Amino acid sequence: MKLGRIVSTILGTMLVLSLMLAWGGSATLASAKTGGILNDYFGEDPGTFDVQADTTLAVYGLAREIFNTLVRYKEATLELEPELLAKMPEISKDGLVYSFELKKGVKFHDGKTELTSEDVKFTIERMLGPVGLSKWLFDPIKGAKEFINGKATSVSGITIVDKYHFKLTLEKPYAPFLANLAVPSASIYSKKLVTEAGDKWAHSPVGTGPFKLKSYIPNTEIVLAKNPDYFEKGLPYLDGINYRVIGDYTTALMEFESGNLDVIGVPSEAEERQRLLNTGKYELLKSTPLATYYFSFNMSDPAWKDVRLRKAFAMCIDKQAIIDSIWGGDAVVATSFVTPGIPGAFEMGKGPALPYDPEKAKKLVQELKAGGKPVKCEAWQRGGTGLSDTNIAMQEMAKQVGIELNVVLTERAAFGEARSKGTVPANYGNWWADIPDPDNYLYTYFHPTEMMSTQYRNDKVTKLLEEAKVETDPKVRARKYQEAETIIIRDDCAIVPLLHPIDLLLVQKNVHGVIMHPTGVNSYKHTWKDAPGK
């Protein structure tokens, strides 16, 4: 009990100190963090607070305020630190057994229920049961598959030692397992409270997090209030958060400009962004998320199955021109699919992607034409009211080298269905990583069991991906992933990495301490607002 307090106090102090460093002069007085109510908005009602049953960024963001995970990222870094744990778990030499110790005295928002090892077991088993959407998080645990298939009534890899100690045993070594535990979907629920709430749980969440749900009016607003008993003393600074549901971005922007919203994502048009910045009234927050925008091919498509067409397309795209014009410079040219910064990824600009070379692309197209191969091809766009600017620009760049690319606007549901069947011919898409690990990119897209419609089969790559997944030596692991990525991007040209976006957020000048994490999930735990009139 006491130890836990001390640890959390130290942690809290460290956070405050690091915040002071991060925000310099404006944060030199801890007493200046007076709190206030933060006004944010959602483009549509998240619909649920049950983060096990949804994977949208909105629900993830809410989960970070209402719940806690066993481990978390240290502020905006990719370094993990304990959250509900007293200390980082001990991992056995073979990389299979993880021993955990929970913080003592962590209470749920009802003020009575205390967090115990039973709740962790319950959370994991609930996710692996019928409601859970992110089963991959706990999938590596021994006995998880039997449990999912209904062959076992409990997950054999979970061992409860006592109220605060438990062990998780993995089926095979899986190096990024701790990162799985930091995904908001891995938030820890209370066995007692979830069971009591029954069907109402999705709309009446009770967590251990810095804020608790005060009221929820569907399609109108979500009101969170400070949790005064939060286990990290002194946090959060805010008294509460009001999220309104505003369907139209332009309306939201007007609300932001008139001061009724404190935070808003930037407009997608670079010029509008500049106009807002030129007013000098707002602060622009930037972060480099774990994201890659790409153009992927379906290897079974009659036109795209010829590697020369894929290579010609890869070389005809002037990524820098797209970034400079359409993205207003707020992105970086991608040369690899795994976002740089992730352990095992190529360094920025040093990836295996084919360089921009329209002349070479033209030659390849002529070769294809001479051989009677098709240069007419198709790509789909997922949803939207019109083709995206990037799609239109790429279409024209392809036309300049002789590739006739037809981009078909496909309704979201139809797109999803086709993707699960593997029939999307090609598409301009993006991947926001759940965890900072190459496995989360490469296995998801290029293992034969993948679900991203690439229909990619290369036995060598499959073997490398499977080996790297269970490899425990980080250096060997990184080498295997880089080898696999080189084959995928350079030799087979199964995907064209286009760019890595820069995430931008506009906040009012009196708002401080918003943490933008590379996983795209923002947190208001350390946020405060200057008192009005300051």
Added chain:
Amino acid sequence: MRLLTRESKIPAGSTLWADSWRRLKRNKPAVVGLVFVLMILFVGIFADVLAPASPTDQDLRARFAKPGSPSKITRNGTYILGADQFGRDILSRIIYGARVSLTLAVVVEAITRVIGITVGSCAGYYGGWIDMAISRVLEVLMAFPDLLFYIGIRFALGSSLPVLILAFSAFGWAGTSRFVRGLVMQLKESEYVEAARAQGFSDARVIARHILPNCLGPLIVSITLSIPGTIMGEAGLAFLGLGIQPPAPSWGNMIYDSRAYLRVAPFFGIWPGVALIVTVLAFNLFGDGLRDALDPRLKR
């Protein structure tokens, strides 16, 4: 007898058409409208020759170049009306947009009028149960929410010019049918129709040679007045994101694209807007003048 004498006094060549043309020429706004209509038709037909660039050629680095700035993609080396968000020549897109707008309007008119006149004249001429059946169908068609139909057809068939033509034509003929039905019902009671029938002409010949030519005046007017409606309709659909899909240019989707940049690049939205207004106004002025000219009761 007196009637005959009076008619013989009318100068030679003074048919309905020559008469109307004389009246139209006296109506200044209508002449201006006609000149503009002919100009727009000319621009649309000769777009390939007139446009300084291809409507889809891009130069991403010339994003929102101001009017008059140098250009790498146009034949004359300048963006006369500026560049859009992809560095495409706005003037060329407006010129090709005219072709899209006019093709749509003309083809839709042709389809809806042919169907509408055939169905409407049958209903009006035969009456009875045929008229009953057709009229009920027309009522259903006219009550159908066409916007929903456009949205549905777009999701089913995608959006290209032929689909848009189909969407506009599917219900557009109901109005013409009703209009023609009324005219035919009136005319079929007239004496010359009865005379034609007494001579034993077939129904088809009576309708085509004796009744329809007398409906022509009002029909022409209604066509000129509904062309701008179709052009505006396309612009409206494009503004909802349901029109012709980019990169193909249409005035509607240019205006739709421009709205996001209205504060930073206003000319981008203004030019296609001006083109749209001028066209609609020209057709309306011309149509109005034509109505006055073709109506013998307004003879001055």
